[in-house]
Amino acid sequence: MSSIGTGYDLSASQFSPDGRVYQIEYAGKAVEMSGTVIGMRGKDGIVLAVEKIVTSALYEDDAATRIFTVDKNIGIAIAGLLADGRYIVDIARQEAANFRQQFERTIPLKQLTERVSAYVHAYTLYSAVRPFGVSVILASWDEEQGPQLYKIEPSGTSFGYFACASGKAEQQAKTEMEKLKFAEMSVDDLVQNAGKIIYLVHDELRNKDFHFEMSLVSKETKGLHRLNPQPWYDQAVQSGLAAKNEDDSDNEI
Template sequence: MNKSVITGPGYDTPITSYSPEGRVLQVEYATLAVANSFTIIGMRGKDSVVLAVDKIIMSSLYEPDADGRIVSLERNIGMAMAGLTSDGHAVADIARQEAANFRMNYNRVIPLRDLCERIASYMHAATLNGLNRPFGLSVILASWEASEGPELYKIEPCGSFLGYYACACGRAKPQADQEFDKLENLSGMGTEELVKAAAEIIYKGHYDWQNRDFLFEMGIVGKDTRGLHLINPPVLTEIARAAGAEAAANETSSSDEAFF
């Protein structure tokens, strides 16, 4: 039988079937949905963790806080989502329920790794049942506790997760990864230095898409926020946007230099 026929619709429709190459094509399609999404990044410094997104302004009629891609799950846990926003908010609701159940049973905040395991298991279960589809979603979670310090995890559409010092999802992920490699002493960065670096990476990554307006948004949790996850804190957000705009301007001027 023709192999090209076998690997066609017969294997990319059911979620419970492997292709002859051992691939689950629906999971790969979900990963592509994430790769084509807006960019999100997470960076872990000395005493804080920053989540940042480039939110494309789809319509001037939207309210400023519409279509937010950074949410709080617990008082000290934030989540940024790349992919389908509706999937992200559905997963966020499940995560909040898990966090609330843990707090009710143990009278304390759920550790981030435990919450990641529960979210990852939920997302992985969607790849096992033919009645569902995989979540077209990757999420980055951040937290800070006095006992554990800053923590940063990323969960993929297949349900796997890892801890990071810096990570990215979305269409500018390759550029963000290159910028991460240039950073020195990332784990030793202070809060202000960290938010500036995050903004510069987001603005530079958006450079190729600058014909469309976007809004830089961030979430931060750390020692300086007293362990609370804050979304767009005014002072730090303005510092970050100024640093990002300057980095984007420098990127533009350098690209416009004549070649001799």
């Protein structure tokens, strides 16, 4: 950090002389230290995939999951501080439950994203709180709107995407995704490419072990958000392992 920022990083409500809010940038650094999370939207579904770094061989396989169900057709994946992410998931579930109680239907994803992003942004405004060190990707599918994909940054900014990524290998994942034509992709294509991308961007030198997590919400799941669904999960893993082995073979030549 340059000397010009000295003393201006103690509060989330204070700007530095060059117009930066350092607390938000620190929250972004927390996201960058996390395993890679991607979301991809095809013509009739959404796939969320996570590189869950295994920090202890003693953990159970389903410990520290980073993909959650908010409502029956809405899924959320988190990158960054896991505790912060779980709190945001709880807020999203409360908003979805309140909307369902009031209107007797599932909350539209755009509305849910706006409510959660406003909540996240509120934590960048006051000196008594700190920004959430988490970036979240939300996905849904329904008969009216079709597939929808949104991402919320630690600053509270949110956008709709065809594909997005967060975490350590965000830029590498984006480079791989920019080669694809998502508007034409089926669920099987999305699943296979999700596996390829997560396995290819994993850095074995820095983090030897990781667990692949995936969720799917689409017409084929009857609009239900499903975590590690079969047979799609096995397709993704096989595709990822094949791509990784091919990449290793190319590097050895």
